[in-house]
Amino acid sequence: MIRFEQVSKVYPGGQKALADVNFHLKRGEMAFLTGHSGAGKSTLLKLITVIERANGGRVSINGHDIAKVTRSQVPYLRRDIGMIFQNHHLLMNKSVFDNVALPLIIEGFSIGEIRKRVAGALDMVGLYGKERHNPIMLSGGEQQRVGIARAIVNKPPLLLADEPTGNLDPKLSMDILRLFETFNDAGTTVLIATHDLGLIARMKYRTLTLKQGRVLGAEELNAQDGLGIN
Numbered sequence: 726m727i728r729f730e731q732v733s734k735v736y737p738g739g740q741k742a743l744a745d746v747n748f749h750l751k752r753g754e755m756a757f758l759t760g761h762s763g764a765g766k767s768t769l770l771k772l773i774t775v776i777e778r779a780n781g782g783r784v785s786i787n788g789h790d791i792a793k794v795t796r797s798q799v800p801y802l803r804r805d806i807g808m809i810f811q812n813h814h815l816l817m818n819k820s821v822f823d824n825v826a827l828p829l830i831i832e833g834f835s836i837g838e839i840r841k842r843v844a845g846a847l848d849m850v851g852l853y854g855k856e857r858h859n860p861i862m863l864s865g866g867e868q869q870r871v872g873i874a875r876a877i878v879n880k881p882p883l884l885l886a887d888e889p890t891g892n893l894d895p896k897l898s899m900d901i902l903r904l905f906e907t908f909n910d911a912g913t914t915v916l917i918a919t920h921d922l923g924l925i926a927r928m929k930y931r932t933l934t935l936k937q938g939r940v941l942g943a944e945e946l947n948a949q950d951g952l953g954i955n
């Protein structure tokens with residue numbers, strides 16, 4: 726579903742963020758993306774969502790080279806991607822309903838369909854009945870689940886999460902990951918960027934590790950294991 730071939734990214738100003746990155750995330754797969762702060766995790770996600778563009782190599786989604794996606798086509802590409810952020814980017818002065826409904830309003834769904842889908846998404850994340858609350862009235866874990874409901878409300882085939890458990894305690898973090906598993910079980914492809922190696926260790930999924938913009942191979946990972954770094 727997502728393929729990176731020899732991908733590099735240098736920001737204006739000369740900061741190298743990714744170098745020769747190769748990987749393939751298969752349709753229906755769930756995987757983690759990890760690495761030190763500044764390793765390039767967010768940049769990799771931004772290349773998939775075309776928030777940033779690669780300087781070299783090829784990024785493709787479903788076989789389509791996204792370098793060929795024009796600016797006016799970007800919103801269509803993003804419709805197929807649910808994006809979840811650590812600080813969830815919620816509108817604090819709007820209700821939970823309004824926050825979750827946003828992608829559907831943008832897509833022009835009828836109000837009846839919006840009500841039905843928002844209720845379904847809130848039900849999935851365990852927030853049914855909280856439509857009228859403002860996010861400010863919810864706990865950190867609940868706010869994160871509103872962000873997740875918004876990301877999945879239009880049933881995207883691909884879910885990307887950038888440090889989705891960053892502010893949460895271990896129990897809530899695990900709950901959030903179980904939620905991602907539920908979506909994955911239903912066929913959604915999921916890629917989760919996280920620092921939380923403890924959490925990764927408790928799950929059975931493939932992990933892509935970045936170090937200074939490069940993907941570490943199995944050999945380097947084993948060597949690091951020996952040093953107790955990873």
Ligand SMILES: Nc1ncnc2c1ncn2[C@@H]1O[C@H](COP(=O)(O)OP(=O)(O)OP(=O)(O)O)[C@@H](O)[C@H]1O
Binds near residue numbers: 737742763765768
């Ligand atoms: N907009 C930008 N302009 C210039 N340099 C940037 C920009 N965004 C990121 N960088 C640099 O690119 C490198 C990779 O950053 P990135 O945010 O992708 O790392 P990360 O692994 O997500 O880090 P963290 O875990 O701290 O969020 C870093 O050296 C960072 O300083």
